[in-house]
Amino acid sequence: xxxxxxxxxxxxxxxxxxxxxxxxxxxxxxxxxxxxxxxxxxxxxxxxxxxxxxxxxxxxxxxxxxxxxxxxxxxxxxxxxxxxxxxxxxxxxxxxxxxxxxxxxxxxxxxxxx
Amino acid sequence: xxxxxxxxxxxxxxxxxxxxxxxxxxxxxxxxxxxxxxxxxxxxxxxxxxxxxxxxxxxxxxxxxxxxxxxxxxxxxxxxxxxxxxxxxxxxxxxxxxxxxxxxxxxxxxx
Numbered sequence: 001x002x003x004x005x006x007x008x009x010x011x012x013x014x015x016x017x018x019x020x021x022x023x024x025x026x027x028x029x030x031x032x033x034x035x036x037x038x039x040x041x042x043x044x045x046x047x048x049x050x051x052x053x054x055x056x057x058x059x060x061x062x063x064x065x066x067x068x069x070x071x072x073x074x075x076x077x078x079x080x081x082x083x084x085x086x087x088x089x090x091x092x093x094x095x096x097x098x099x100x101x102x103x104x105x106x107x108x109x110x111x112x113x114x
Numbered sequence: 115x116x117x118x119x120x121x122x123x124x125x126x127x128x129x130x131x132x133x134x135x136x137x138x139x140x141x142x143x144x145x146x147x148x149x150x151x152x153x154x155x156x157x158x159x160x161x162x163x164x165x166x167x168x169x170x171x172x173x174x175x176x177x178x179x180x181x182x183x184x185x186x187x188x189x190x191x192x193x194x195x196x197x198x199x200x201x202x203x204x205x206x207x208x209x210x211x212x213x214x215x216x217x218x219x220x221x222x223x224x225x
Binding site (some may be wrong): 041044107 | 117156157158162202213218
């Protein structure tokens with residue numbers, strides 16, 4: 001049972017480069033999320049999706065785009081990376097939150113923009 | 115303004131000690147989550163609760179809805195319990211699917 005899988009785990013980018021983080025879940029969850037985690041701050045929501053073909057902005061969406069073409073996959077894109085996007089990125093999935101459903105996280109993706 | 119406050123921020127304990135981590139929140143919530151994050155690792159859900167108390171092994175989580183407060187207790191602590199413990203809430207009126215996270219409590223258990 002793989003749960004939530006993120007790729008890549010580590011990446012170093014130059015300013016201005018683009019990249020895509022892939023999140024895959026095998027639990028048939030409707031809800032998927034991308035968070036970033038920075039020192040001294042709680043996890044912050046970048047974008048989320050409530051089902052295949054849907055996406056919505058979270059707390060810190062600027063500089064990121066997402067797509068949910070298939071229910072099991074949620075992609076996070078950086079079109080033109082900036083040093084401020086150096087962070088640890090976590091993908092998560094769940095059924096309807098707050099209704100007795102556990103949220104499952106991936107292992108994290110460490111991104112450095114130089 | 116952080117709507118989820120955890121205390122303490124850092125905690126060092128000796129193996130075998132009883133540990134308590136606190137979480138206070140300011141909004142009406144539908145559920146509260148306790149998460150565990152090991153260094154360099156992913157995040158694991160320990161508990162999801164909306165009332166009362168839950169127990170799993172040496173871990174106990176309680177919540178007081180009226181006081182907007184939750185506690186995570188670890189009995190007979192062990193060095194492998196060393197991790198960051200994060201409180202998160204699902205709240206009424208928020209964006210669908212959103213959780214508000216505390217900044218975490220870093221626990222170090224010495225042998």
